[in-house]
Amino acid sequence: MQSLLDPSRVAGDLVASSKKRTLEQMAQLLERGRGEDSADEIFASLLGRERLGSTAIGHGVAIPHGRLSGLPHAIGAFGRYPAGLDFDAADEEPVKLVFALLVPSESTEEHLHLLAGLAELFSRPQVRENLLKALSDEEIYRILMEQAP
Template identity: 35%
Template sequence: MDIGKLLTSDRISFNLKARNKEEAIDELIEILYRDGVINNKKNFKLAVMKREKEFSTGIGYGIGIPHGKNEAVKEASIAFGISKDGIDFDSMDGQPVNLIFLIAVPNKSDDMHLKILSYISRRLMHSDVREKLIKAQSYNDILKAFQE
């Protein structure tokens, strides 16, 4: 999977302002909206929050991977945000989240979100990758963390 096609330099926040899960999701949705990837913030947020109500996407290790499949999404994409202070994300391990990947896929994309989730999860199981992402200062730093 080519992460660079899904996660462009315009879809990153190196300093999320959010103080909670919903604010973080709003902030990342705004990034995708400004980039023209989604055309209706409200509809997409409903899909993401519905998924969050079923089961938190705070998977532990300081990682959150909220995702939504919705007609408001024009193309599969990822928005990524870093929170140095950490955000309460109702994570499985009860710890704050520092790395948040918002996955957006169109309704017609079959299992694309599962493939993206799997790819990100496998990479983030390695503590060195997580550490490089938290310390990232540029888009290239992020791409390098995923490629190593």
């Protein structure tokens, strides 16, 4: 997880009025510290995948993901939406925790492995509860680092 997530790509108090706006915000977080890819390219990748079906996995969690050519390694960003938002989740719960994942175009196996690990992490009720209660971005980052498989 440490190679995937940087503290600058964690935001604990985000607000969005739509799934599209959420993906824009996550693209901006993914762009932080990189300087190589534009948020527009990242957003297009996330949106393209989301159009195939919702990436909400239930229990108030979504894991939007996309691929980008020329990306040297997978990167992630985490956003917390305390008010919740409609993400077309199968369980119809509002999404409050969003982990966006961006992988190199050619990394199919790694992509699936990372998604499985994230799904396992966010399937744990205590992890979700701790993330929702965290008082700062730093605390959110610490929780993710400590709890990641």
